[in-house]
Amino acid sequence: MRHFEQELEQLKGKLLEMSALVEASVQRSVAAVTQKDRSAAEQVLRDEARINALEMEIDEFAINLLATQQPLAADLRLVVAALKINTDLERMGDLSVHIAQRAVSLLSEPVIQPMVDVHHMSSLVESMVRKSLDAFVANDADMARSVLSSDDAVDSLRTASYHELVSFMEKDPRNIPQALDLIGITRSLERIADHSTNIAEDVMFLVKGIDVRHHAEARQ
Amino acid sequence: MRHFAVELEELNQALLEMGAMVESSIHCSVQALVDRDERMALRVMEDEKRINQMELDIDARVTRLLALNQPVAGDLRLLIMALKINTDLERMGDLAANMAERAITLSKVPPVKALIDTPRMASLVEDMLHRSLDAFVKRDAVLAAKVLPADDEVDSLRDKIYNELLEIMQLNPSVVPAAIHLMFVARNLERIADHTTNIAEDVIFLVRGVDVRHHATESKV
DSSP: OOHHHHHHHHHHHHHHHHHHHHHHHHHHHHHHHHSOOHHHHHHHHHHHHHHHHHHHHHHHHHHHHHHHHOOOHHHHHHHHHHHHHHHHHHHHHHHHHHHHHHHHHHTTSOOOTTHHHHHHHHHHHHHHHHHHHHHHHHTOHHHHHHHHHHHHHHHHHHHHHHHHHHHHHHHOGGGHHHHHHHHHHHHHHHHHHHHHHHHHHHHHHHHHOOOOTTOGGGGO | OOOHHHHHHHHHHHHHHHHHHHHHHHHHHHHHHHHTOHHHHHHHHHHHHHHHHHHHHHHHHHHHHHHHHOOOHHHHHHHHHHHHHHHHHHHHHHHHHHHHHHHHHHHTSOOSSOOSHHHHHHHHHHHHHHHHHHHHHHTOHHHHHHHTTHHHHHHHHHHHHHHHHHHHHHHOGGGHHHHHHHHHHHHHHHHHHHHHHHHHHHHHHHHHOOOOTTTTTGGGO
């Protein structure tokens, strides 16, 4: 294997380490909400520093790789995609921290009924996260495309739970603080789904060389 | 091949043009909210499409420059920063369009409260964006560092708005939907401020070669 290919593999390896951490944080933050698991929330808060450090490490590694190897065409696209995916992963880590923080404030509250939607939404989001990262590892454009279609389902679940939570607040103002936390959580889940979509779009760009961002027709 | 310096200058201009458009979108979305001006809000939503196109163009331009010129050291870092700034700007455009949508919804219901802190927050954020981009084109780390403290002011305005709205909602649950929209507007402005500090941190990194990301912020979590 050429030296350059080894470095590319190393870059992918670092991104995989980062994505495994982020995927675990997303899962733990959701468990912290749905199962009222305080230790899961605390683990998410602890792992954030490692995710942030890895983000900088990956950026640095990619920039050095560009400087020393001067890759072209597909290799260049891969490094640029790695930089973008890195940014998305770090942001997903931040969002799981937000969810974990809200989970902690919900620990002492009784579970209110719309939580059912949070379960459903979070399992869909978790599968999007997993699929987008698997698609990146396997260079699989079809798997990446399947992530894009889930995004609409997440959006409509979020809208439905939003309306439910609002009517809950209107019925009894004592529900307001808790419902606001849940609205924040579903909003963060929706954003995590958006970042998974970004990653899937980057994978499609890598594999097919077409930019599907902001172009609904190219996604088909 | 065209001269690299000329290409870099054009890239700067493209980023500034995009930045100016994002700045105006932030301003107009909040103005539309205050004035209950649906037409102005619709214009912001139209402009978002142009901002999206600018993002794609700038990414393509940077990738081409990386491929054709194989820059090293400072120039390479500059191009990577341009990619990151591009991503931040596009996201700010999204957040402004989201505020514009909320402005339209809110223009159809009675006002919840007088909006004083929200436009104040918006002008702070616009100023942060303006200065961070200025620091980028001037490669001025000192200017960039001055952007960072304003973020705390934005955060405390956000908390103030949030607490006020919470109180209003608890007293009068019929305004819950409208109050939530206003909370999200404050949250979006706070997120936009975060993106401007990303840009400022990138500039400091570019000039000093020191990564300031994740140092000041860690203790806040």
